[in-house]
Amino acid sequence: MxxxxxxxxxxxxxxxxxxxxxxxxxxxxxxxxxxxxxxxxxxxxxxxxxxxxxxxxxxxxxxxxxxxxxxxxxxxxxxxxxxxxxxxxxxxxxxxxxxxxxxxxxxxxxxxxxxxxxxxxxxxxxxxxxxxxxxxxxxxxxxxxxxxxxxxxxxxxxxxxxxxxxxxxxxxxxxxxxxIVEGDQRVEKGDVILGLASSGVHSNGYTLVRAIVKQAKLDLNKVYKDFDDDPQFAGKTLGEILLEPTRIYVKPIVRLLAGYKRKRPISGMAHITGGGLPGNVNRALPENLDAKISRKSWEVPALFKFLQKHGNVDEDEMLRVFNMGIGYTLIVRPHFAEAIAEKLTKAGEQVFTLGKITAGSGKVVFTK
The missing domain is CATH 3.30.1330.10 (PurM-like, N-terminal domain)
Structure with missing residues (x-):
């Protein structure tokens, strides 16, 4: 040396x-x-x-x-x-x-x-x-x-x-x-789309979130009245709300899948990350089918309305960037939809019936 x-x-x-x-x-x-x-x-x-x-x-x-x-x-x-x-x-x-x-x-x-x-x-x-x-x-x-x-x-x-x-x-x-669950091979016309509530923004779109905070001069340490009617976020600072950790859906989904030993009522699923509902649910679709989702099927949480208002963000952009309150979706056979929703609710999930699968071209289509 x-x-x-x-x-x-x-x-x-x-x-x-x-x-x-x-x-x-x-x-x-x-x-x-x-x-x-x-x-x-x-x-x-x-x-x-x-x-x-x-x-x-x-x-x-x-x-x-x-x-x-x-x-x-x-x-x-x-x-x-x-x-x-x-x-x-x-x-x-x-x-x-x-x-x-x-x-x-x-x-x-x-x-x-x-x-x-x-x-x-x-x-x-x-x-x-x-x-x-x-x-x-x-x-x-x-x-x-x-x-x-x-x-x-x-x-x-x-x-x-x-x-x-x-x-x-x-x-x-x-x-x-x-x-193996492969939606593009098993999803059929008439299947029902179920959505599970998110816990907030999760972990996508934070460059836009931070830009909104900066542009609107929002205070991360302030408790905003916009969340007074939200039992999850009332009394929390904006920073605490934005750092709410991503919900983990593993145990209820694995338990649900294990409960059907022979039947396969779940034809497809999607984790709603970057791209929102239109950029993720479409990944579970065959090329000849659409996911028709009603905008009235769930109430968009106050957090997303707050960000949209303070960032003056277009509605389509919000849907394209954020999960808008839906963190995970399942596409299920219609005669199993009610039972599956009940099982997931008992497991602690908030479940929404978002819409149905229709003839189309592999896209997510929103209806009023």
Whole structure:
């Protein structure tokens, strides 16, 4: 190894803004949050080079449920919602958003999430902040019934500004080959479209949200009277409302699918993310059918009306960017629609009958 010159300062990693000690401290703090998501299928110790997950812990049970298992994978982040979390100094819910964006996509195909990994890129590791982020991820995994088996935190002061970070995730699930839900192959004319309520903006459209806040000079720390009649958001500041974590639909949907062992009344599903209803429900349609959705079938929450008013945003643009209060949709056979809506309501979901499938060209058509 070459010797350092006595006339020059000996550089260390810490001099460049990267602290190995802070990274080690963070790893120690997050172990408890990972462990609470682990079951007997998770193998190996925390801190290994890779996470391990055993598919056949209970071999008889696994073989009974899956004769021809197919692995399903998703990866996603939370976009510029992290900038609001940073601005407000609230980091303990953004992790749930990251999990939700992945697992809600996965269940659309009929899959059950198995495990999750996260990635955090940051200017510098603050062990307390990083623990809060990972706690949110672990909370999301618990809500989704999957294990957080690993992740990566990259300290990159040359890439991120001071206090900045980004968050992304990767998940793997499993579905029986014969039970894969592919709407473009199974959706039929006359099927009923059910919608499940969102918990707010979720994790899409935050660049526009932030632009509205800036243009209208809205105060994120203010409690606005616009939400006085909303039991979910009354008394909360605008910042708290905008950071409400994305709803995770995994358990009620997986339970619903498992309840139909032979029949397949659910012909298609869609997670309503960027693109809103018109940009996501259409992904579950054959080319010769339309989803006809009545605008009167659900009440748009006050939050979206508030954003539209203060941003002077066109109605079509609102529908194209935001979920408008509907976070997930199911397309079901008509004679099962009432029973499925009842099951989901009992599971804690707010269910709306949005419309029906009609002849068309693969589009979402809104009616008055």
């Amino acid at each position: 070459a010797k350092t010159s006595k006339s020059k300062k000996s550089l260390t990693y810490a001099d460049t803004g990267v602290s190995i000690e802070a990274g080690d401290a963070m790893v120690g703090r997050i172990q408890q949050h990972l462990r609470k998501t682990h079951g007997p299928r998770v193998l190996g110790k925390h801190g290994a080079f890779a996470g391990m997950f055993r598919l056949d812990f209970n071999e008889k049970l696994f073989k009974r449920n899956y004769k021809d298992p197919v692995l399903v994978s998703c990866t996603d982040g939370v976009g510029t919602k992290v900038l609001l979390a940073i601005q407000l100094g609230k980091h303990d819910t953004i992790g749930q958003d990251c999990v939700a964006m992945n697992v809600n996509d996965m269940i659309v195909q009929g899959a059950e999430p198995l495990f999750f990994l996260d990635y955090i890129g940051t200017h510098s590791v603050d062990p307390v902040h990083m623990e809060r982020i990972v706690k949110g991820v672990a909370d999301g995994c618990s809500l989704a019934g999957c294990a957080l088996i690993g992740g990566e935190t990259a300290e990159m002061p040359d890439v991120y500004g001071k206090g900045d970070y980004d968050l992304a995730g990767f998940s793997v699930g499993v579905v029986e080959l014969s039970r």
